Amino acid sequence: MSNSIEIQKNDGKWLTIITILGIAIPVVVAVLLFLPQTGKLGDLDFSFLPHLNAVLNTATAFALAVGYYFIKSGQRNAHRSSMLIAFGLGSIFLVSYVLYHFQVAATKFGDLNHDHLISDAEASAAGGLRILYYIILFSHIILAATIVPLVLLSIYYGLSRQFEKHTRISTWTFPLWLYVSVTGVIVYLMISPYYLN
Numbered sequence: 001m002s003n004s005i006e007i008q009k010n011d012g013k014w015l016t017i018i019t020i021l022g023i024a025i026p027v028v029v030a031v032l033l034f035l036p037q038t039g040k041l042g043d044l045d046f047s048f049l050p051h052l053n054a055v056l057n058t059a060t061a062f063a064l065a066v067g068y069y070f071i072k073s074g075q076r077n078a079h080r081s082s083m084l085i086a087f088g089l090g091s092i093f094l095v096s097y098v099l100y101h102f103q104v105a106a107t108k109f110g111d112l113n114h115d116h117l118i119s120d121a122e123a124s125a126a127g128g129l130r131i132l133y134y135i136i137l138f139s140h141i142i143l144a145a146t147i148v149p150l151v152l153l154s155i156y157y158g159l160s161r162q163f164e165k166h167t168r169i170s171t172w173t174f175p176l177w178l179y180v181s182v183t184g185v186i187v188y189l190m191i192s193p194y195y196l197n
Helices: 002-034 049-072 076-103 120-126 128-159 163-194
Strands: none
Touching: 002 076, 002 128, 049 076, 049 163, 076 128, 076 163, 120 128, 128 163
């Protein structure tokens, strides 16, 4: 009984932290996407980071799928390890993503000459793939912002052994997080031909 009371006392503190992070992280990412950045960290070359981010997203998706398998087969410890690995990979991805967008101007889909403008000829060359790319990208961005507090809540409830709450929130967290990870890789594969070499 006293253990349950202690968990409830801690809930308020942790839920406040999760709320702050759940708002702050998407706001920082949004600011980076809409403000011109280029070269804030001097001549550091972060051109490799999109490639690393794709690897991190792929590994995150794999860890999530493995974690799902483990919980469905009743292997709680292996499930916890897989999900913490997914969380760690996602955290590294977030730092890498922020660094890249803080330093490098955004790449535009279809920008063959890298002038950050899409001419009629470039838009025509990209064709319907450009529309598909932006549909996937926008769904990825919206759900990536939404997933932050869900992941944090899922992790918190799992680690604090509040398994009923963990299961309830993870029913939403898992498919959305997997979607965000997989579409991150798809977005990378679609836009990678337009990165500067």
